Amino acid sequence: MEYKAPLETYTGRVKEVTLGKGADALKIGGGNILPLHYFEGSVVNRPVVALEVNDNGAAGWAEWVVEPYKDVVSDPVKWARKCLSLGADLICLHLDSTDPQGSNRSAMEAAAMVKKVRSEVDVPLIVYGSGDDKKDVEVLTAVAEACKGENLLLGPAVKENYEAIARAVAENGHCIIAQTPIDLNLEKELNVKLLKQLPPERIVIDPLSSALGYGMEYSFTIMERTRQIGVVFGDVAMQMPIIADLGAECWKTNQARADREQGMHWESITAMSLLLAGADLLVVRHPDNCRLLKEAIEGKI
Amino acid sequence: MILIGENIHIISKVVSEAVRNRDAAPLQLLAREQSLAGADYLDLNLGPARKDPEEVGAWLVNTVQEVADLPISLDTMNPLAMEAGLKICKKRPLLNSASGKSESKSNMMPLAVKYRTQVIISVITDQGCPPDVDSRVESIMDTVAYANELGISNEDIWVDPIILPVSADQKQVREALEFIKILPDLLPGVKSVVGLSNVSNGTPPHLRGILNRTYMAMLEKNGLYSAIADVLDPELVELNHGGQEAIRKLIYKVMDGEPIDAAGLPERERNYVKTARVLMGEALYSHAWLES
Structure with a gap:
């Protein structure tokens, strides 16, 4: 008798989100399967990996994660190019310099820098503000306007500021990162609200990525359940792709800062776990971990 | 269904101030309003009643009995306040509540025997609130057996499955629903009671109703x-008295898994369908559940 594998099929499908434009555009999501269950449905887009570029010049980074970039950290354009040469699918630009608690760089300056990076590198850009919910409105609006039509992925939009950021994103042709604090109900609420301003194909969910040993299992559960609720139960408010922006969380732990090898494991294990949980887009800092993740995604390891 | 008015509750600022100052007027107003609105019992929730428990327990019961002719459900975890109140209830009261906790078995249940009250017994044990139907069953069978041994008959026991907020633990909403359904087969003769508003605790106030x-x-x-x-x-109250037939039917349809064309319904009806689906666990809860 012929063996037939017991395969599941699901009614829901993750929305396909396009980042960037033209020949450089990159698509994420789109599948009707649980994470990495390529045998159960159509492989529309495999997960992608971004390397982080930070406009604060890698201030506070452990020396072993600065090392691959040591000549370029003062120049985001060169740094971004370096990331691409090291294998990143796309670039995640963190605008930590705009933090009012820190160097408080102006929205205009930040926007001009993002525009420059965008014009110099041929991959889609993810842009994160500093996380200050008031300043982020200014910064992300300025970035959205300066890069009108470039289809960046901009965030984080949170409960306190999503309306203004979604407006700037909608008016200038970008996508948005919907960020909630590791809570499924709040995540759905923000998605429902954003869906009044943007189509689901322009939204990416960021449920926050905690590092190994610092609550990673909570992030894992939220991502896993998001995917189940969207794909298995067909909840349309939970069918957007997921971003795991985990580099900063991992590299600020004492364990990652204490020792190179330990730091590498801290980031790779967190990333690999969140990949299994359902992340469609992973942001890491070390290029070796970027390579490792890509090999895993392509099924080589 | 018997309705026990919840509004004299120590968690309310008006109530806690009135109790602290022994100011009868606001409490008597609440008692009158709830009687007129159709309450069958009045719940008097004193919380832990740390200060002068006996005096405050008796004072509150007297204050309310002066203006309302309804039986009282006396709600405090302080056995001294409980006893002082139960002692002077004119109508047969409801002791709210006892549980499977050892402390409750030794301090509360004997009061129900001594004053021949009816008693709410919850599924809570020393281990906390049981997480599913099976563990609720196990807990309540034990605790009711214990109460029976003390001489409390099933007819005087009101079982409380413990309702948890849908915003905190959506799965528990369905578990409590299942528990209520099987309760008569488990413990013939017992009554059931829930703290209904707890289901909406944590939900924005205008959406709780x-x-x-x-x-x-x-x-x-x-x-x-x-x-x-x-x-x-x-x-x-209207829904409880048999009104709102169309709404009730829609809710039942959701429970029975019958197909409903929600999009074709007027907004009010559609909102009830959405709410029933969330409570049945068919759709993930969020504070924006009516908007999706």
């Missing part, structure tokens, strides 16, 4: 005997 009302209709379909509830919500 529809959750409470929908869940009440669902619990009633499964045989619930009584609810401690917001009787000052006229729609809730």
